[in-house]
Amino acid sequence: MFQFQDRHGVRPRVQQRCRAVERHLRPDLPVPAEQESVDPHQSAYPVTLDLDFGANTTFDEVDLDEYTDSGTNPRVQTFDLRRWDAATGAWVTFASRADGIGHDLAVTGFGSITTTRLQLALTSKIATEVYTPT
Secondary structure, eight states: OBOOOOSSSOOOEEEEOHHHHHHHHOTTSOOOGGGTTSOTTTTTOOEEEEEEEEEEEEESOEEEOBOOGGGOOOOEEEEEEEEEETTTTEEEEEEEESSOOOSSEEEOOSOOEEEEEEEEEEEEEOTTSOOOOO
16 A cells, blocks of 8 residues: 655555454454444554664654555545654654545644654545555
């Protein structure tokens, strides 16, 4: 779904959290009672992608590209970008958007960030789209 363009020669390890998408890959799994009235496609959010740079890396722009070739519609409505704070052992949000990703989005305006890890958290989908992991 997303292509991360690496301008610093770092080959990040991308880890997608499987628990968030497992229910969509295995629709035969029982739905917990507390989720029965929730849209199963929306309940998978946030879906996160974690990038581990392996060393401190400084950036002031994040380029995202949602797969929209071959007639695929954009699906992401809202997302957060988070940096890893080693001192607290927690993710810290440094940018949020509510107007989707689409094709060739450059996220800027957050200043310079130095971190060892970056997380993209997809927090909701466009209401008319169906979640289909690609």
